[in-house]
Amino acid sequence: MFAAQIVDSAIFTIGAALGVRNQTAKIANFITENKRPTLIFINKMNRERADFAKTLNSIKDNLPFKPVVVQLPIGAENDFKGIIDLLNQEAYINDASGRLSKSEIPAAMAAEVAEYRESLMELVAETDDDLIEKFLEEGELSDADLKEGLSKALKSAKLSPVLVGAANINLGTRLLLDSITELLPSPPDMPPRPGTNPKNEEIVERQPLLEEPFSALVFKTMADPYAGRLTIFRVISGVLGGDTFYNTNKDKIEKFSQLLIQEGKDNKPVDEVGPGMIAAVAKLKETATGDTLCSAEGPIIFDMPAALRPSVSYAVTAGKKDDEDKLFSSIGKMLEEDPTLQLTRESQTNETIIHGTGKIHLQITGEKIKRKFGVAMELSLPTVPYKETLHGKARVQYKHKKQSGGRGQYADNWLEISPLPRGGGYEFEDRIVGGVIPKQYIPAVDKGVQEAMAAGILAGFPVVDVKVSLVDGSFHNVDSSEMAFKIAGSMGFKKGAMEANPVLLEPILNLTITIPEENVGDVIGDLNSRRGKVMGMDSKDNGEIINAQVPMAEILEYGSELAAITGGLGRFTSEFSHYSEVPAQLSEKIITEARQ
Numbered sequence: 001m002f003a004a005q006i007v008d009s010a011i012f013t014i015g016a017a018l019g020v021r022n023q024t025a026k027i028a029n030f031i032t033e034n035k036r037p038t039l040i041f042i043n044k045m046n047r048e049r050a051d052f053a054k055t056l057n058s059i060k061d062n063l064p065f066k067p068v069v070v071q072l073p074i075g076a077e078n079d080f081k082g083i084i085d086l087l088n089q090e091a092y093i094n095d096a097s098g099r100l101s102k103s104e105i106p107a108a109m110a111a112e113v114a115e116y117r118e119s120l121m122e123l124v125a126e127t128d129d130d131l132i133e134k135f136l137e138e139g140e141l142s143d144a145d146l147k148e149g150l151s152k153a154l155k156s157a158k159l160s161p162v163l164v165g166a167a168n169i170n171l172g173t174r175l176l177l178d179s180i181t182e183l184l185p186s187p188p189d190m191p192p193r194p195g196t197n198p199k200n201e202e203i204v205e206r207q208p209l210l211e212e213p214f215s216a217l218v219f220k221t222m223a224d225p226y227a228g229r230l231t232i233f234r235v236i237s238g239v240l241g242g243d244t245f246y247n248t249n250k251d252k253i254e255k256f257s258q259l260l261i262q263e264g265k266d267n268k269p270v271d272e273v274g275p276g277m278i279a280a281v282a283k284l285k286e287t288a289t290g291d292t293l294c295s296a297e298g299p300i301i302f303d304m305p306a307a308l309r310p311s312v313s314y315a316v317t318a319g320k321k322d323d324e325d326k327l328f329s330s331i332g333k334m335l336e337e338d339p340t341l342q343l344t345r346e347s348q349t350n351e352t353i354i355h356g357t358g359k360i361h362l363q364i365t366g367e368k369i370k371r372k373f374g375v376a377m378e379l380s381l382p383t384v385p386y387k388e389t390l391h392g393k394a395r396v397q398y399k400h401k402k403q404s405g406g407r408g409q410y411a412d413n414w415l416e417i418s419p420l421p422r423g424g425g426y427e428f429e430d431r432i433v434g435g436v437i438p439k440q441y442i443p444a445v446d447k448g449v450q451e452a453m454a455a456g457i458l459a460g461f462p463v464v465d466v467k468v469s470l471v472d473g474s475f476h477n478v479d480s481s482e483m484a485f486k487i488a489g490s491m492g493f494k495k496g497a498m499e500a501n502p503v504l505l506e507p508i509l510n511l512t513i514t515i516p517e518e519n520v521g522d523v524i525g526d527l528n529s530r531r532g533k534v535m536g537m538d539s540k541d542n543g544e545i546i547n548a549q550v551p552m553a554e555i556l557e558y559g560s561e562l563a564a565i566t567g568g569l570g571r572f573t574s575e576f577s578h579y580s581e582v583p584a585q586l587s588e589k590i591i592t593e594a595r596q
Contacts, residue, residue, distance in 0.1 A: 005305065006219045008184070009038065014040060014055055016043065020063055022563070022568025032157075035156075037156075037157055037160075038065055038157065039160065041162075042059075042162060043167050044167075045077075049077070050076045050080065066159050068120055068123045068124070069116050069161075070179075071163045071175065072109070074109070084105055086120055087120075089113075090105070094169075100174065121135060121146060124141065124150050124159065127152070127156075150183065161183065187275045188208055188276075192207045193236050195301055195302045196303075204300055212238045212275075214240050214298070215298070216293040217236060217302050218287055218290060218291045218292075219290075222280075223330075228282055229284070231280060231284045231287050232280045235273050240293075241259075243257065245293045247286055247292070248294055250287065258281070259273060259281060308340045310356055311357055312356055312558075314354055314362060315380045316343075316377060316378070317352075319376025319377070323375045323376070326375045327377055329373075330369045338365065340356060341355065349383040351383060353382055358559050359557075363379070386459070386590065387579055388459070388503070389419060389422075389465045389466065389505055390418075391419060391501035391502075392500040394416075394500040396414070396417070397472075409481065410479035411475065411485040411487065413473035413485065414472035415492045415493060416468070416471050417497060418500075426450070427468070428467075428469075429468070430470055431469050431471045432473070437474070441481075444482040444485040445492075448489025448492075457494060457498060459504070461594070463502075468493065503582070504591065505582065506579065507578075507579055508552070509576060510574065510576075510577045511550055511574050512547055513571075514543050519565060527550060530554035530555060531583075533550075534546060534548045
């Protein structure tokens, strides 16, 4: 998402044998939302089962672009030997040395070339009123009008030119590079970028020109094992030199030691950077991904999209126990680098949970940590944090009495136990009158009850939403103690809770699921099978949105299962909603497994 805000244009490579892949469609939606010019390169035309027409149909059906063919392949699979340029009406054939050379368009393809060129002219003409008028009057467009019209339509994201080639044998790559130079916009060609003046909240714009005030957008933070924390930004306007800039989001002047241009693994120092350039600085204290950098004299804040909310969660541990400190230090650096990652601690299960946009996302994060910091990160399904509560009421007496030859132990208390509304927590009420239990022992009863609640009644899960009232009891002048009343409180609660109809609670999550329209029935059916409840539906340009509530235990691996149903085109986010009672038939199984 951040990349779609930073780039001037995009190039999508589509395999000629496999067609549009699921992840490609997701990324294409981000590019379309930001109206970025797009080229489409059908690659691997020399592979077995390569099919240009079938791949073109896959692009039309699955990507949110309006494709227009500007190149045709000559042959396919092992017979792929050249490319026809429809704009210039020229053919390029791979010669014996592996280089493309101009040639005549094969006579056998003349009709196909004429058909595609006619379609090219029609699609380009439709994007401009003057061109459509000329096309209707004259029946065609000149080469100059066609190229100029295509360039304008591409820059306004109305059309996406389709090119072909086979990169592994370098067939078509030079023509692709030429098209990038000729068709795609350079930074000065881009429209001004709107932002907000933080001093008066007025909308202001920055032209991508050298003479404009300096402004830039931070789109990535990297943990470099040698340079430390690297902040990477794209210059929107003006020139940055010197050793300071103003961070508008943090209202801070940040000082840096050196401007860097990244070249592979190396960082090359430079004196200044201008519009369109991507640069980095090391060891900034305040700046984070999404911040706007500018000159203090011309403050501006550019909007950046919120990071994708996590959809999957896994318990994370170090491959070796001795590496735990190193692992979590490394994850901390990854959190700075990737805003879609989150790390939390589940106090009930004592697990550290890492959250991400998918299992592959978390696995790639683990590979980065292994490569950069030399420590292994292991993932496992998190333990579901069940809880227990009570349905009924109970009044019980528990007398703790023990003699062992010396000073004994004695504590007697009467407890009234009742449920609270869901989310009510815990209440302890002291209703002792007449001093039947001395004041100094009453907190011990409370403490004993809380310890018993933490240990659980049915299966060792914490008891919640309960009120306990201490209503009566007795003590012994010699044998009573805080410890004795603590034990009496604990055992009394356990006894009473078993009489008050204890039940198991499970966490329920809110799911927001975005899917293609044709998968709605299958997804809803699957949610029903997971004891889910559909709360509503909305429509968007790129699919349907289902809002549902589903037990956490049913969706621990929902990401891969949703991908299987939707062909990888579905995505979802989740957040905790509430606790709800577990059905009796499932409760027995969970309790048995927990006790084992």
